[in-house]
Amino acid sequence: MADRKKYLKKTVKPVEIKAGANVEDLVRRMGDTAFQGRNLSTAVDIWEEMLKTRTTIFFGLAGAMVPAGMREVLVFLLKNRYIDCLVSTGANLFHDIHETLGRYHWQGSHQMSDTDLKDVGIDRIYDVFAVEEEFNIADRYIYEFAERLEARPYTTREFLSLMGKDLSKKGKAEGIVTAAYKAGVPIYCPAVADSSIGISLALKNGPDHLIFDLIGDVKETAELAARAKATGVIYVGGGTPKNFIQQTEVTATLQCKDVEGHKYAIQVTADAPHWGGLSGCTFEEAQSWGKIAKKSSHTTVNSDATIALPMIVTALATRMKKYKRALPNMDLKSSNKVSKRIWE
Amino acid sequence: MADRKKYLKKTVKPVEIKAGANVEDLVRRMGDTAFQGRNLSTAVDIWEEMLKTRTTIFFGLAGAMVPAGMREVLVFLLKNRYIDCLVSTGANLFHDIHETLGRYHWQGSHQMSDTDLKDVGIDRIYDVFAVEEEFNIADRYIYEFAERLEARPYTTREFLSLMGKDLSKKGKAEGIVTAAYKAGVPIYCPAVADSSIGISLALKNGPDHLIFDLIGDVKETAELAARAKATGVIYVGGGTPKNFIQQTEVTATLQCKDVEGHKYAIQVTADAPHWGGLSGCTFEEAQSWGKIAKKSSHTTVNSDATIALPMIVTALATRMKKYKRALPNMDLKSSNKVSKRIWE
Amino acid sequence: MADRKKYLKKTVKPVEIKAGANVEDLVRRMGDTAFQGRNLSTAVDIWEEMLKTRTTIFFGLAGAMVPAGMREVLVFLLKNRYIDCLVSTGANLFHDIHETLGRYHWQGSHQMSDTDLKDVGIDRIYDVFAVEEEFNIADRYIYEFAERLEARPYTTREFLSLMGKDLSKKGKAEGIVTAAYKAGVPIYCPAVADSSIGISLALKNGPDHLIFDLIGDVKETAELAARAKATGVIYVGGGTPKNFIQQTEVTATLQCKDVEGHKYAIQVTADAPHWGGLSGCTFEEAQSWGKIAKKSSHTTVNSDATIALPMIVTALATRMKKYKRALPNMDLKSSNKVSKRIWE
């Protein structure tokens, strides 16, 4: 049957076990298998392609990744500029600040009595524990940091950059916020008030609390996407970081800018498309919206990020020893210039 | 074995099939079964208990629930004051505005070619279609509505309330934003910029775009929680709405107010705890944080909300014909008064 | 844009809440929504279509559905011949026998100490409890029933039919095995030894324990499928029941019989396709194999069956009051005649 041949290009090659194998080698060979193992391998290939071309790489971080021990992975990505723009939930940034201030998350269990934990002042995040009182140290730091700022609206990017500068002096360890500051990587936090950062700022008496300029964030990220030669996106979890990065292409389109959708896309998710939410939706669905380019390289890795992310980044780091990346322009001065709207 | 008896109080009663059975009857009998069917039945019982006591009920709405046909369920909940405060993703509100302006979502399929859909200007949300150009009508409405506002920061609650008033005159159909306005139910949208609402506002040229006062939202919701005789929470999906409502108890605690955690809690979710995220976490975990009271009634219904929500609310409506609810005080004037912080 | 119209045939109609609404009415209106709510509604339509045409209906039952209170739903389906052939896990049949012998499952909790439960002789099935000693009564019944059978191989169908006859006399309540016997509905249990049925039979000393003729089961089910005017399949969960029914079309094809794949198909599942297993796979995938017909009506309802199944069957029962079904021929005498193999 002649027609059949076009479907039969490459056989599945059963993955061999090699004692002592390195991660990059194993991940590469997973590319010859199937299901999520193959997708994980493809994710490394796509990210590598982003790094080899002059692609602006957006990274969306959701889920309790810092408590789960992914902080150093992010620091690595920032320091080595494997990513150019970070969009995060507030919680991950708060937990990062907590650790940067010298405190810890603890290995716990998801099978403890939570009312007992409450009694001793321990907050549980699945199988991770944190000491409530120690969180208050970070709360207070954020509150007092904001007190020192002049009274005007701040984009979350500017707020976090200033905090990165401040923490670089005060902090006891390198973290996400400090490493991003040093590397010149902007961090956005579209739901900043929906976290202990927001809570800390809400402890201020009277109406003159800190004001975030969220629409400024939208404009800036659209500008970064619109000016890029090409954009790539990497999502760990869904939530606001994924949607916020996805919508840069929609915003730029409505601003009559010449964009075609993100060209490279990776997501590591435990969600599924059939619930209809944005967190679990496919990149194909995103193509209908123009968020992902019609011609694009993309893959979804259905996996807990605590497994997939260290593997992917270790494999990538192994490969990237050979390359030097050309960095995209991340300057943010022109972002308030919207010349035109789609209905005009 | 004497000890065994304490575990064996009620038998599972196999649910009988009755032609013509009404929803309330079936849901009640599901309470004698197990797994998620029993949880769904328990959810109705807990919500009924909230309505019978003077409980302030917070409702978190995530997922593409308006495109999926859940808009009238929300309108019903608002009109009949089965809920007192709504926290939503921006997308659900945008899609609501779109329908209020007389446009539609369409029954589609998740198995279409998304590049073909792109070519004809259709955006896909799993098995729902929407016409991109029609979305632009809502974009423009939001843009022009904001142009008419005086230049000052707005909490999302105030912004959405003003929009509810405006749409009540202009709109072609009753929707979530308008019904909430009429019922005096505040709507909060902690990630408002992360949606087409944010995109629309970002189409404004120059730096004088609309500024949201997110920290004001945090203060207000903490105030609503702190003053309530008791609070109840209902989550459809997770995301920012769940976290934002959960954190009211943490904020109030840090403000040295006398709170004990939400007393009633229901979540309808397709997520699971073992990924460690806030969206899928158990109410037990939330007890360690003090977000949920140590003594509380709570249940998690693992189900697509498009199945569970209409069932739960229909059953509830059937039961509530007999009751008249005493409404909690939702006045919002005093929310900027934070007298004390936990470290003082 | 002219091309767009073909995609826009029916709008999503938001489901209204009606106090006192009956299940059939709500389910029908869910058909105008989206996501799994719509699929659930479609499932009722497809099953109704099976009942209106002379379709042989196979039903696959996996998951702990009897402990979870779904036994009477099955009894209803059997008594009223909404299904023509049942394929089940052994556990569901064992739990059915346990209840038919007058014992119970109990409403428990998934948050008990399992080592405490062990100490008092209680077996847990998520939030259901059962008394270990009482299970032994069913174990003994099965053992002694088998002792009374003449020594020869039995298909699981024959074994379960004889047991249905026996239990109809001895049992204290109507159950699945007895109702199937009375209704002339064959039950198959392809993994019969992988359950307490198998355990009970393994308590026999020496080599002369009962022998099952599994290949006879394969032949019979292929025969039932091959002779049918059309076949429909309904799967609650996946596992061996789903695969065993799916493979009837493959077997019949290899026997050079004229089959085209199942014409109607419904599955209620909590699994997902992206893990690659048969339990979660789509009916589209099954079309590549010829298990599902190229022209077929099919839907997947992603839901816990304890919610979806009572709703679907109640809605169906409400509709079917008007119809009288023409029953397919379920006679099983000719099933050992395989005239030809595909390689001949």
Place this chain on the structure above:
Amino acid sequence: MADRKKYLKKTVKPVEIKAGANVEDLVRRMGDTAFQGRNLSTAVDIWEEMLKTRTTIFFGLAGAMVPAGMREVLVFLLKNRYIDCLVSTGANLFHDIHETLGRYHWQGSHQMSDTDLKDVGIDRIYDVFAVEEEFNIADRYIYEFAERLEARPYTTREFLSLMGKDLSKKGKAEGIVTAAYKAGVPIYCPAVADSSIGISLALKNGPDHLIFDLIGDVKETAELAARAKATGVIYVGGGTPKNFIQQTEVTATLQCKDVEGHKYAIQVTADAPHWGGLSGCTFEEAQSWGKIAKKSSHTTVNSDATIALPMIVTALATRMKKYKRALPNMDLKSSNKVSKRIWE
């Protein structure tokens, strides 16, 4: 707060990225993190512990693991005796035979038209393709192999061992069935008829097709469990393999043998407990039944096995270079001796 200390023993140590890191090193460091990454690391530790003690290791294999490229992992486990007894679905064994006969699975896509695939004779397993005609070669092999066997009932273990012997001569590559035969590892297939093995045997005309002695399988596995110094279980997916191995402890208990539940347990699963099924249930639940010992080491890794399994086994192989394992007695002669039943 003195009480708090007992919960705070070990901090989460963020996993560092090291270019060129080997798998064992990364997996070990994942043990200092959280969520599923930590569980994966724990799985390696538990399996290592099994290999260092004289533990009889049962391995349950479900899901389309051979098409997905996991065949060589299994061959490695068998050859090196990291496992002592394999319980598998029929499909995995059939696909293994297919490859042993020199045929392939192909890297495909889950987004093809399945009706087009049907037209060209390709069967799809998520993103893997196989040629229908080539499957028929394996069908025919199985059919003709069975023709050569003397007419008497066979346990699946005996049948598969004889086939392993035969294929060792005829096969073109080492596979699971052949490697198990050579290593003296018994393979059980409790749902053997529910697969292409069963289909092939059903192509025989007349009533004298092959008869499997499933109860013999139950007796043998209970015997293997009862005689072991300690037992360990490893489940890839759930289904019949998991249940069949779990039930060995129940069978042995009912036979009045001295067992205490499996002492070590690992499962890699994409299922969740809250659906109530056996595939997704926790090892804690299994403790209530006595399937898992009250004192036991166990972990659940929520992950696609195509990611987790190669990582776990590579890490294990790296560690095991230093050890020589003492093999348990897998002799199977005495298995029909059941001296006593629990009700006697």
